[in-house]
Every structure is written in C-alpha cells, then in structure tokens.
Amino acid sequence: MRTVIDYLQKSVKCKKLIQKVLTHPFSFAIMPLIRGDRMLATDIMTKNFVCCSKHDTLHDVLPLFIRTHSNMLPVIDESNRLIGIITKNKIFKILTTQPSFDTTIAEYYHPNPIYLSPNATIEFTRQYLLKHKVGHAPVVNEEMVPIGVISTEQLLRSYNIVLSQFESQLALLFHNLNFGLLSIDTSFQINASNSLAHQLLNINENQLNAFRDHPELHLIRELIEEIVQERAKVAKKQITWNDLNLYVHCYPLHSHDELVGAMVILEDVTQIEQTINELQLTKEWEQKLRSVIEFAYDGIILVNKKAEITMVNKGFTDLFGLESKDLLQRSTTVLFPELAIENVIQSGISILNTPQIIAGQQSLISILPIKEKEETISAICKITYRGLPHLHEALTKVKKLEKQVSDYQNEINNMKGTKYTLFDIAGESEAIRKVKHEATLAAKSMSTVLIVGESGTGKELFAQGIHAASGQRGAFVQVNCAAIPSELLESEFFGYADGAFTGAKKGGMKGKFELAQNGTLFLDEIGDMSLPLQTKILRVLQEKEFQPIGSGVTIHLHTKIIAATNQNLEQLISEGKFRADLYYRLHIMRLNIPPLRERIEDLPDIIQSITNRLNQSGFYVKGVTHSALTKLMRHTWSGNVRELHNVLERAANIKTGDYIDADDLPTFQHETEEKALPQQIPSTYKDKILSTEKEMIITALKEAKGNKSKASQLLGISRPWLYAKMKKYQLE
Template sequence: MKVKNFTTVNYVQLSLDSTIREALSAFLHHQVDMGCVTDQDQLLGIVHKYSIYRALLNQSSLDDGIEPLMKTRVITIHKDQTLYEARDKMMEGNVSQAVVLDHQEKIFGIMSKSDLVTSHMTALEHTINRMTSLIENLQESVISVDSSLNVTAYNQTALKLLKIEKQDLQPEHIIRLFPELGKRLSEAIRKGTIIDAKRMTIYNQTVIASFIPIRELNRVSGAMVVLRDVTSYEKIADELETTTHLKQLLDSALELAYDAVIITDNHGKITRTNRGFLNLYQIQTKEEVMGEPLSAIAPEIHTNQTLKNKEKVEGELIEINRKKCIATSMPIYQNGQKIGTIFKIIFQQLDTWRDILLHMEKLESEVSFYRKELMRMSKKSNPFTPIITSNDQMNKVKDEAMIASKSFSNILITGESGTGKELFAEGIHHHSGRKGSFIKVNCAAIPEELLESEFFGYVDGAFTGAKKGGKPGKFELAHKGTLFLDEIGDMPLTLQTKLLRVLQEQEFEKIGATQPTKVDVRILAATNKDLAKLVRNGDFREDLFYRIHVIRLKIPPLREHLDDIPLLCKHFITKINAKTNKTIAGVSPDVIQKFEQYHWPGNIRELENVLERAVHFCPSNWIEPHHLPDELNLLEANQDSHKKRDQPDFDLADKRKKSVHSSEKQAILKALKECGGNRTRTAQLLGVSRTTLYKKLKQYNIQQTLDFTSLS
C-alpha cells in the first residue's frame, strides 16, 4: 500500500512573510498542528504550533513573522513509497509528522502517526477480509476451535458437508456435535503437532481430515480441521478398478485364443499380444515386443492396408517360419475415431479356423458391448443426450445451452415449431443443478380467464367454486426450480404486467390472499414468434422482453441440419418400435434422399409423425418411399398417371412386393460390404437377428466370392 493513499492533502501553506497570527488562524481553520513554509511551491521548512506557543510565552507578538520559528531540517517522504518505508523513516527521524513530496519535489501533503495507524488498520482489515474470502471459497471444509474446543470459525462448505445450520454450530462444543472430530482436535491441541490424512465417514460421505494446531505467541491456542470430501474420488477409483478388471478379462481372453493375436495403436506399435504370437515368433517374454512396431517384429504381416487405409483385411495367406498362416486385421473405433488395430494370425489347426473366428468374433462383440455400455453410462450424466445430432451448428447450440444452464439468468429459446425447444429447456434445468421441479406452461393452451389462477394459484374461498384448501400456482410449484413458459408470445398483456412484477420482486400474491408469497424461480421462455416485432406493435411489453431476453438460444430448423436426418430416423424408429412392438429395421436410402430434399415446415416433430405413420403402414422390415404420405409429395410424380383404371389390384401389390424385395436385397448387400462380411455385425447394423439374416441370405441367394453379390 502506498503513502499517497493515506496522506492528508489538506495542509497549511505559509510563506516567509506570514505572521504568527496568520499561522495560528490557519492552524485553527484546518485543525492541524503544523504548517509548510514554501516559496514558489518549493518547501523551505515547517512551523509547528508548539514553536509558536513557546515564542508567545517568550513575549513574542502575534504580528511577528514566523521565519525565526521555521525548522529547515524536515523529514520528507515520497508519495509512492510504501507505508512500511514511511514508518521506518519517521521512526528514524523521531518525528510524529512528515512532509510528503511528489515527483517534482513539490508538497503533496502531510503524513502523521495517526495516518500511519489508520493505514495499518486498513491493511489489517483487508488482510482479514482476504483470509475470510479465501476460507469461504475453499472447496475443503474448515472449522476452527479454541483451546476449550468451542467453535470459533467455519466456512459455508463445512456447513454443507456436515448438514447443519449456522445457528447449530457456533459456539457449540465440537465434541457434542461430532465426537470423532472433537477427539482428534483435542489431540492436536495437546500434542501441538499436525495430525494429517485421517479417513473418516460423516453422513455416508467419505472425507480425509487434517487436524492443525493454531499457535499464538508461541503457544497453542486452538486447532483447525480441514475436511476434503473424497466420495466422488472413491467412485472414480471404483470405475478405474472396473476398467482394470475389464483389461484383465481382455488379457485372459487373448491368452485363451488358439492362435496369435496382436493389438496395436494407430502408429502400428504393439500394445497387447498373447502367448500364441510369442510362440509363433519364438519370443520369450511380452516385454520384448511391447511398444515395438509390429512391422519390425513381424514383417510378413501387411500392416499398411489397415493402419493407413483403415480397411479390414479378411483371410490373407502368408508364411511365417515355414508355417502357412491366415492373417486377418480389423481397425478399432471409439466414438467414430480409430484408436488401434487387432491382428489375428491363424496357424494351428487351419481346418478349424472357422470355429476360431467365431470365438474371436465373440470377443470382439464383448469388447464392443463393454464400450457401448461405458458410453451409455457416460451419457446418463449429460441431460442433453435426448437431443440427437451430429451437426456442428446444433452441437454449438447444445454447448451454449450447457454453459447458460450454470448461470442464474433467464433464457429465451427461439425457433420454429417442432425444433425441440422443450428438450433444450429440460436439459438446461437438469444441468443447472437447481433442486426444485421443472414446471412447464403452454401460454397458448390455457384460457385467458384461467391464466392468473394457473400461474399464481388461489387461497381457500377466493371465489365461488374454488377448490377447498386452495390451489398452488405454477410459480409456487416451481420454487427453487425452473418455470418453462412455452409460447410466451401468446401471453395476454394483463398477465405480462403481473409476470414482470414477479420477475422483479421474486414474489406474488395468490388470488384472494392478503400476503405476498416469496419464490425463487428461474424463468425459461420459448416462442416461435418474433417478440421484437410484437414489442414494436404493442402486443408485448418491452420491459418484460428485456427481462426474459438476458440469454438467447436460437434453435435452427431441420432444413438447416439435414445431415441429422439419418440419425433422427434411426432414433425415432427405435422409439416407435418399442411402442408398437414392430421390428422395422430402418428406412431405405431412397427415403433418406427424399427426406433430404423436403422443406420440413413442421421440423423434427413432422419427421417423427411421418415415420410413425410409415411404420404402421409398412409390411416389411424397411420403409420405402411408397410407405410415405402423399401430402409430402414424396411419391413418384407419374405414379398415378401411368396406372390404368382397369388394372387389377394384385398387379400393383405384386410390383410393390418386388420393389420391397429388391430394396431389402440391396440393403443386405450394402451392409455386408460395410461390415466386411461379418454376419454378426451385419445383423446388428440391419437390426435383425443372425437367424433372420441367414434366412434372407438364402432367400436372395447371396454368396461370398471375392466380394458379396447376389446370384439371382
């Protein structure tokens, strides 16, 4: 802290011609004890009132000049010096006051001992405030006690951890409240040493406690306990233990494999292998190959195709140590990113290699299952998971919603009907951590005469027909939570005024009540209208608009993220299958193409309705264009114009049946190619069982040659 912040700048300025009378008059006016004698703003000396008193006692006249009384040897300090430097200089000169100068050696003011005391008290107060703020903002819980174990200080984190109120803690004896803590604090005071890292359980929460003695003037005057909640860390440790267990299962599975198995990273370096690979290359221990490039250990294996081109290799015939072997490889993906490659080398009992491949496929399925389970568990912690998208623009809106959810500000969600505004609102509430409920109100669906009672509720006997005991309103139900006002642009002006009052004062009056009700409610509003235009037209209050428009999230329409249509189709078909007990596998590529050409005025809601209708009218496993409603204009333009009026109905049915079979056959061929011929993965991709897949392969005479093709 600098001298200039605590200097008295209201000082007495005198000249060599000033008289004692003028000096005394100036001292009385400024209520100071000292004056500075200057000449052209340069300090010549100082005159102290005690020097004047002595002169008057020695019969000096009030009209005598002050020059004989001036002291020229003056202690000066600079305004930018620290308070500690000023203190040392004044103590060294044994003075109670010093003149403060600026950069031009002109007088800036006077610093006295009282100014120093005031500055040190201010510094002490700032230090205490900083220490208090530091303790309050610690993630750890802190409680201090005196030598009699009475609580002297604590932070809010401690109250939250110990689940007690402020009045329940101070100045209660800590042993009465928490005997285990009191015992350790007493030990720290008695021994005068730190007791560190004691694991304890408080209210089903695991904490690590450190007990620290507090010393004053070289004696122990109390102690403090620092508690760190490690419940979450123990959960993470359990998850790590589960991961380790999965790795052990994977290692065991690799060892049980008949032949050689190698797992590499994206650079081709070996990360895992089994005894079969070591025996094949006559290597003693795994440590000799771990971290080494597979191409250096096993040059016979062609790694470039899988590592660089990310392609699966099926059944490549190679020779290793004069043994005929079959090498296969498959890239490993996680969240769409390639993380490594599995290589399998079959060199034992080649006549049974099909069985071995089945075992390996089972292993791969288990790894895939565990990966999906881990992904599913991670999604539970993300309330925005129901918003299905891979679009950058939509993901940006989700990220903004996650950030906005942690704030206390009101949020306005805009977008066309059917874009998913309510899903975003629910995600914001659940991610915000607010303990109250998520209450939603459709402002356009409630009659105007009932809006006030719906929002604010009423008391018993408020009006004829009122429910006995009264009724809570939406604001009361959303206390400590979130109130979602959907279609707020349709709210009447009269209710807008009352809503504004609730937002400003955080209180409202029930119908028939005489006392206001306090609430803590966060407002999320949504609309498909242009509120700014409504404000200009006088249909929406401007002050309410700015109250709810603190943060704005604009949800893009479906036509601006058409790349999400395949994901949305898969999601909705799974959802509709669960409701209808049907087994629709998906939509054909032609349907996807037509969906991506449509404008979608009803957005995602319209897409779901179209798919639900198509599922009901689809007799096969795949939705084709002719299963879609005519009003979407997705049918062939000339379908009806070329149909003869007297054509038998069974001809059209036969054509549709052939079209379905053709589409189904092409879908199976495409899936087999994508999965490299793996029947298990192909069945999973198509959403059918392996038995159903084999029946379809036989039905359409699909056989495997160098590539998959249909012989019919």
Template sequence: MDNAGTICNNLTVFLKPEDTLQEAIVSFSRARLDAIPVVNEENKVLGVMTKHNLYKALLDNLSLDVPLADLYTRPAIKVQEEDPFEKVYMTMVRRRIGQVVVTKHKDRPVGMVTKLNLIEKLHSRSERMAGELASLLNALENGVLAINRRKIITVLNPAAEKMLGVESKNMLGREITTVLPEIKLSDILFTGKMENWTKIAGSPGLVARYLPVFRHGLINGAIAVLHDLREYEQVAQELESVKKLQQTFATVLEMAYDGLLVINQNGVVTTVNQAILEFLQLREEDLLGKEVQLIIPELELEEIIQTGLRDQGDVRSIRGVRCIVNRLPMIRDGKVMGAVAKLTFRDLHRLPDLVNRLEKLENQISFYRNELSRVSRNDIHLDDIVGDSPVIQQVINMCRLAAQSISTVLLIGESGTGKGIFASAIHNESRRPGPFIKINCAALPENLLESEFFGYEGGAFTGARKEGKPGKFELADGGTLLLDEIGDMSPLLQAKILRVLQEREFERVGGTKTIKVNVRVIAATNRDLEQLIKEGKFREDLYYRLNVITVRIPALRERIDDIRSLASYFIDKYNRILNTRVTGLDAVTIQLLRKHHWRGNVRELENVIERALNITQKGKIIPLHLPQYLQSPSNEKTVETQAATEKDNIDLFSTVASAEKEMILQAIERTEGNRTKAAQLLGISRTCLYKKLRQHNIRRKK
C-alpha cells in the first residue's frame, strides 16, 4: 500500500534557524528541492525554508550572512511516514501547498512529498488501472463497444470483434454510423436513456444493451454490451454430462413435501429428510446405508425397482399410522436407478380445506393477473362504467364529448365516486397516442411535488440521481396527465402549473433547458374550489384555466337505481377472487342498501360487498351479512329521507331483526346446540354468531 514514506524524496540536507542565507543557497543547490526542513538541535521539525522564501530574501537585498530564523515558513505542514497516499494527497489539496514534510517517531524528518511526487504516483496508478481495464475487457465473454460524444469508436474488445466479425484496428477512431450502422449507439447520445436487450439487425442471435455515459451531468458517450445467445446451445450440450444429477434432483423436488426417502437400485437408503425421521422417531444414521426392507417393509419399494412403475396416492398403514404414500422410480437410459417414496401423514383431515384454499388462491392470482394486465393497458372505456341511471348516463355522455376535445377537463365529485376511472376512460376514448399518467397532489410532501411534476437534473439536490429524472409532465407527453386532489396543491406550485397549462413548457428542477410538451390535463377534486378561492387558498386564474370542461360525478346516493347493478358487478368480481358462489342480494338487503346515505360512495359499497363475501360463500347476501351500521335502524339517511320514511324504516328493521333471530334459532336447533356448526350453516364466523346471540338475547338452554 502506498504511503508517505514510499513516495517521498529522502532528505540528505537540513537547515537550522542559525544557518545563514548563504548556507541555504548552497543547500538548495545540492539538494535540488523546492523546500528544505528547518530543524532544531534535537532534529525536530520547526518549519520549512522554501525557494519562495529564498527568492524573497534575495529580492529584498538581505545580506547573505543573515540567519534564517526570521525567513523560513512555520509551522511546517507534516504527515507521518505511515500515512496513506490518499491522506497525503488530500492534505496538500486542502491546504493548497506544494510540499509536506514526512516525519517518523519523535517528529524526526525523513523526506519531502512534492506536487511532482503526487503527479508521478497518480500517473502510475492511472497506467495500472488502464492496464487492468484493458485486461478485464479482453477477458470478458460479452462484447463491449464504446463511443465518445462525437460518435467515434474508442473501445472494441476481442469478444466484440469476434461477434461482429471485425478488427479493432480498422474500427477504432472511426465514426460508428459509417462502419457499424447496425449498432444504434448514436441514438443513445440523443435520448440519454438506457435500452435493454435488443436484436442487432443482420446478426442473428446477437443482442445488445445500450447505456449512456455521463460526465458532470452531461452525456459524454455511450457503451454497447453485446451478448451472443448462440452460446446457450453449447451450454445445453455441456449440461448433458450432468443429466443424471438433474433427473435425481428434479424427482426429489417433485416429492419434497412431508416425509421423503430415496433408495438406490440395491434397495439401500441414500437420502432422507427431517420429516420422515421425526415420523419414524429415528436418527439419520439409523436409516442411511441400511436396506429399506428391514426398516420400513410396509413401503415395498423393491416392487417399484423391479417393475419401474410409479404408484401414487396409495393409502397405507405405516407403523400404525394411516398415510398417503407416493412411490416413483428413478430411471436413466431405460434403467431403474432407484426409487423415491413420499409419505403424507400430517393433518390429513385438513386436505379438503387446503384444496379449497388452493383453488381460492388460484382464482385470486388469475383475477389479479387479469386486473394487472387491464390496468397496465389503462383498458378502461366509458362503456365499461357500470350504471344505467339517467344521471350517470348523462355524465358518461358528457365525458364522451370531453374526450373528443383537447381542452382541460375538471372532474368534481366526492371521495369514492370514481373520478380516476372517468379520467382514464376519457383518455382512452380520446385515442391520444401517449400514456395516461396520474399524480396525487395530496399524497406527496410539498417539497417533493415540484420535482415529481417537472423532474430534475442530476445533482439538483441532495439524494438526486446523478442522471436526473423526468417528471410527470415529461412522461405524459403526447398523452394525458391526471392531477388528482388538485384542491390540496400549494399556491406556489399552482403558479408553476398555470404556466405549463398556458405555455406548454417548463424547466426541470435545477435545469435551464426549456422542455416543450403536448399534454392533455384532467384535474380532479372533492373540494369546493370556488370557496377555496374566496379563502385565498386557490388561484382564481388557475381555476378558470382548469374549468374549461367541468364534469360533476354524482354521489352514489344520487344514483340509487345503480346500486343493484354495481353490487352485481362487485359480487362477480369477488366471486372470482374468493372462489365463492354468491348469486346476488335478497330483497330486504337491497332495500337496506338503497336507504343508506353512502358517504364513502362506490368505494364504500365495494367494501360492503367484499365483506359480505368473506362471511358467506354461496346463496344470496342477506342483512345478516352486512356491517352492523347497515343493519341498525340508525342507518345513515339524509334528514329529509329520515323524516319521510321513519315509519317504513321501523317496520323494515323490526322485520329484519325478527327474521334474523328466527334463522339463528333454526340453525342452533338443527345442529343440536353446536355453535360452531350453526355458524357454518348460517355462512358466518363463530365470532359473528356470538355477537348476534347477545344482540337477540338468545341464551343456551340448560
């Protein structure tokens, strides 16, 4: 490791305070140094006499007999002999000095480190690193090709020469577009974006990954990493030699559940797992190397070796315990090389439940995969919106007209009414080629919103990516940007958004380049913007800029006739997710849902349906399956509705309560008082049943 002692100039001369200017001149002529340490009688460093000090004294016409006591620089900047090169380098850079004194124990000087020493060492390191890089590039199996910002080829390693069928001596120093036009590196200089593996035209089997090279935040070049997929065919042929290991491993993986035991063709145990050891209450050494017939004769694995046939799902009694046994032969080149046995012995009574849960999980995976695919394509159109009521159809028609325009749209509606869905549908109906980008103005801290909207340049603030990051406006170029919850935006950001809406241009945070975009803006809010304007919390000019086409999304209580169709949609949705077979809502439940105030709107309705399908798995949803607040006579209503229908509500809920109590009593009677079975019969949890028992004052008969 380089340190101060290894890079310094060893000292052969020293000066003392009492030495004269004449003696200093002689010492400098002998040592040929830019500075000489000044030491005391104990040879400890007091300071340094530099050539600058010497020249100044001569220019001041001082006598050559003048002592150096008042002429040298003090104190001397010192480093220890064992100090690493990096510390010496940083000391000289930070102090802005041309030399330091190297000392050892008791402050004794041993040498001087000058700028020349640093330059020589840095040059040596640079040459070594260049050599190491060249060796690395030559050893890489991937091809590497690099260009500078003028599109000149600067690197072409041997692997790239072989893949492209060229020689570096004919390529280096030439413009890539003239000699290798199929390598699209020059495009990266323009976009500054990385491109993952893409095919190279005219070179079957070759793919390339393109990466920009940045220096001080600017594109300084680009690199292409080449990969030859044809090598995989050679790898596959080499793997043939380990085919036996693959087959054994694959068979073990297939059976790796519960008890596992493997024997060779002689019937000797070669592999066991912990589960079978615990089942047999044996140690590993009691099984390995022993004949399986002597330890577990009930398995009859010799039969599998003799016939080469698999036997699966056989129920056998092993040491008095009923197990599901699967036996498979291990075959290579037509010969039986051994056999594998798997014993399922734990919690066999839970198998039906596990099968149902597995089916439910598979349905959930299938549903979410379809939903993810649909959402990733933003495949939501106005015709997909559920609802036949006149008020929602009027909104859909208004959105269809708005989709044909390029003007800004303002969506106003309570939380949970589906403003985001309408925005996505408007974008898809407009057939704009760009993406649909959404940003929630209330979900991010104010200090992050500006960089999220407009992006930032590399190094714009602490923690910023060195390559910078595009903002939502830039990402939405050619498409649509949804400004959700715009009523919560700060006044400072409102002014910047207004400028983008008016001029269609902006600058990134920390940048000076003006970026022009073609973005259609849709704003959404659940707040009263006009009231916010009166309170001075929202800019009036921004409001009028946004309020070109206004669409008010109605609350669910304003479209009561859509509750049945919305509920049916959510029932179908969660039937697929939860693997249930709920067919719909009974009449009483529909009436309860229609009378609710629905402060949470469609989102609240969806949660209610999802909850119901977690309580019951088939048949119709009844009031018992609804949340308590929907079953109670205090079910939220508007003041007007409550006054008008008070009598009807009392009759309705008394009927519901009576029917519910009767159903619970019948279930308890049919199950002879077994509360767990009664809960299963009713399609509710046991906790819910006990709650209902207390609510209806139903007590266990003594």
C-alpha cells in the first residue's frame, strides 16, 4: 500500500486521482495531517514540572532535579513569571568548583531564555529549538507564567504518534475509497488492495496471485502487461465482469526511477450507465409527452414547483392569442392569476372541471398536482373550451340517470327510516376513507358506536349510513339529548303505561328504545345527558332490557346504539359530569370524524354533493366557477360542512347565472385581512394579452350597439353570464 501512496504523492499524471482521494468522504479524518495542522506544544509538553527562584540555593535546587526528569528548571520571580532557566549541566559545572551549598543560583541561571507559546505547532517548535541550538524550553501563557516544559525527546515521540495516526487514517481512507485500488508487482502478484477491489473482482485479500491463478481476469492482466512491459504509460479499458460494467485504469509504479509494478484502478460505472439509459428514456418520454400535449384538443400547460410554465400546447396559445416563446419560464401567478395554479401546488389538491369564463369563452378548468414522495413538484392545467355544448348534452343525460338512481336509493332509505347512506358522504381523502371503512365495519355487528367530531362535520350522516349498511330491519330513531327537557327525558326514552302519571296519554306511549326495536337508536349530543339518566341508560345497555314507566312488563332490547358528541367526554369524566362506566360501554367502536379543514381536498366533491341536494330542494345550480372554488378552498371552515352548506345555499339564492361565482360568496375573514395589507397586484397576462375580460365585454357591446343578446353571441357566453359580468364591472 505504501508504494501506491508514494506514487499518488509523486506522480504528476495522477493529480486528478489525488484530488479524488482527498475529496473522498473519509478524507476529513486525515486532512489535518496532510495540511500540516498538526499537534500543538500544549499537547506534548510535560505538565509535571517544578520551578525555582533565583534566591534558591544549590541545596534547594539539587533535590528539584531529582524530582523531575527534565534537564532544565524554569526560574520565576515573586509573581511566578518566567525570568530565566537553569540547566542540569550548569549545576554539574558549579559543583566541580566545590562551592558552598548555601550559594544561591542568582549569578548562575540564564536570564532572557527562549520560550514557547502553548499554541505553537510541533513543526514550529522543532525549527525554533534547532535555530537556538537548545534541547528544551519552557512553555508559558500570556502572563509569562510557565505552564509546561518541552524537549526534543518529546518532539520525537510526538512525530511517532503523528506518523502512526497518519498511517492508520490513510489505511482507513484506502479501504473506504469509492473505487477499487490495487498495487501489482512485475510478477503480477498483488502487494496491496482495498476492500472494494476485492468485492468488484470477487477475490479475497489472501489471493495475492489472483491475476496468475484466475484466467477469467485476463482482460485486466493484459492491461497490466502493457504497463510492466513498458509498452504503454497508461492503459485503460471498459470491461464487463460479473454483470458489472468496470472502467479499468493502469499506471506504472516507480521506485528510485525503477519500474516496480503497476497501479490498477477499478471504477464501477454500472449505475452511471443505468442513469444514462434512464435519462435517455426520460428524454424519449418527454418528446412523446410533448407530442401528445401538442395534439391535444384542449389548452394544456405544465408548470414547475414555482408555477413557472415549462410546457405549453397550441390549444392554450390559441385560446389566449399568444406564442409559446412568450409563456415559457414565465410565472402563471403573474400571467394568469385567475387560474390560481399556485394554490393547487401549495395544497396538493386536484381541481376537476370547474367552469369559468376564460378569454371571453366559457371553459372548464382542471388542475392536477404532480407529486413525488408526497411532495408536489409540478402541476398540469387543462382548459376545455371546445365542444362544450356536446359535453353539456352528455352531462345532462348522465344527471338524469343519476337522478333515477337517487330516487330508487331514496325509496330504499325511506323504508329504513334514513335519508343517507355511507355512499352519500362525499370525499375520497385518506382521512374520510378511513372513517368510512371503520363505519362499514361497525355496521356489521351490534356493538355500540361512539361518533366524535366537531359541530357540523356530519356525525348524523355517519349514524344514518351505519344503520343503512347494517342488517337491522327496524327504524332509525334519533334523540337529541340536548333538546329534550330533563323532566321528559326518562319518558321519552322508556315510554310509559296507561295511567302511569297525571296527564299521561291514554293507552300509554312507546319510548325511543321501543320504537327503535330491531333498528338503531341514535343518541345525539350524548355529552349533554343528565347524570341520573346516564345511570338508567347504562343499566339498559348492560342488561339489554327495560320497563316503561308505570309498567311491570320487561321489554328485551334488540337495538343498535349509536352515540355522538362534539364534546371531550374524557374531560367531562374528570369534571364529574359524565359517567366513566357509560363512556366505556359506548366506547367500543369509536369514529373520529375529521374537520373539513383537515380534508380540504374533499371540498370539490362536497360542493358537488351539496349543489345536488340544493337542486333536489328547488334550486337550479349547475355548479361553482373556478374563481368561486378557489375562494372557498382558501377558507378555514370552522363550522365545517354545515357552514359550507349554508354559504352555498345563500349563494344559490342570490346568484344571477347558472353557476355560483366568487361574487356570490360572502367576504371571509382572511380576505378582509388580505385587503388590509398593501399589495402590489400583478397585471393580468403582463402586456401579452391584447385586452382584459372587461375590455372584451366593452368591445362586444360596442360592436353589438348595446344589444346584449348579440354581444353575448359575439363573446360565446350566455346572457345571464354577460349580465353577471356587467354587474361585476359596473357596466350599464
């Protein structure tokens, strides 16, 4: 391995390979050693040392040298600052003169000695000691107080440590290179090889004669022969080995200008070739996609994550009267703000076939987010504006068939006492699909069900849906626990016999439990039930039987119990307002209905469902426009689906056209906040559109000489649409 490393360091031809080695992920471990950022004086100095004063006698100093292995002692003043040194050799010379042991060292120590900073590198320390021809020196801090002693012996020891660390780290790097590396001598024996080379060639580290013993490696051996026989200075070839595509490089290895072998580098380019093939395939599919989009009947654009147009077809440019070069890499937020494509990218929610007047033509807009690992990376927008009359005829026929199916379903539901099934709950988000699946499972048994959710989330719809999907032949009976006076709750639930109490109805009255026999009893707002009644309800659920008030007849219960609440029952239990045993009796199958803000992707489906119901109740609403849908999707819906239903019903009352438009909707709180902030509104189509919608309407009215029927024909829109737009732009 050392031969390979020496070659890497000396060979000019391998500069790129050296750079590749040094930029390898593991090279951070040896970079300090390669750059020279080595150990410091503070790392190797002796901290176990003693100091002396110039007033100390020979009798005081001699024992100090015995206590330390150093050949030098720092001399300090009263403030512990360095003022000089005295060496062991100096003491020996003094002793040869046979002086008195009470003699001080004041006239013998070396003043103004050389000294080192603790941050001095080993290389600087070595040069410094050589320059001053000394073998040791004190190390002092900023206040000139000695903190250690350093010697040439310690320097040598530190170099051994550095060398050992260097070899260890270099070996680690060598065996973790992202390419195979081998050193081969002139007799084709492997001197050194790393782990990846073993893996790529399917050999082990002990197979030193692999190139002589394995004929199948002949292609690599032929390259090595070119080097060791000095037929070439560099030999390269791409080969296929064990289903891998390898790129093999061979370079000569020299020692003292003598050829000693070859260095072999193995690069696995299998993945690279696969990537190239995938890129080629991607380009082919991109070309096919461009062809399909170009010949599409509708207007289509593709945008990136920033809502910048990356692809556009002729249908789109024809619609807006533009050229593709004026649109590519431009932001739709600036050019076409009414499309609101950036909202789809941010929310990841698809918009399908929402109507809107685009460039004076009635159109249907669809925007689909394109996702990768749950993250929206782009979107595709389709504007259908051709052949809409034929499409409307087909949709009308479909709606008639849907109405027939709906009528049949309503008849079936009426027989079971419900208006809704689980299929009537709109939405295909993961959250709502999970709850609908759990509701389907809950309908298969007689276990009690607890439905929890905010007000307006549709808890009653789920209760009716569970009953409709169950095998219960009896009725669906609903009780609002918050609406019945507390003094009537017991009689409402259990009924009463004839003459049970003063004012009792003649012949008695059946309670809710009896009315729901063989069916389902829905206890809405269960959290508002009084504690005494909770106790009696618990007993019925436990014993599966009850007696009407004033009657001795026991009625055995065969009823599915569904309870619902928008309150936190666990908190009511801790406050002593709800029985824990009743909670656990109800809490067998629990359904958590998500609020609308957590499944906003279901909004288009829910809106369609609500408009269908509005039409069944006497309204005429074809749907909502794209701008209206965009506005609705920006709202937080604290009142959930009930709030949405109220907003759409209000809009259905005041709309002027066939569709609910953004102007028919109320101003939500977030819009008020946005208007309060100063904003720079971008101009539509950015000087590329010849006229805005308002200007087109004005032009059509002028050409029609004020005749609104003729103007609507020129614009290709209905008269109600024209009236709505004239009202919007205050055109009289």
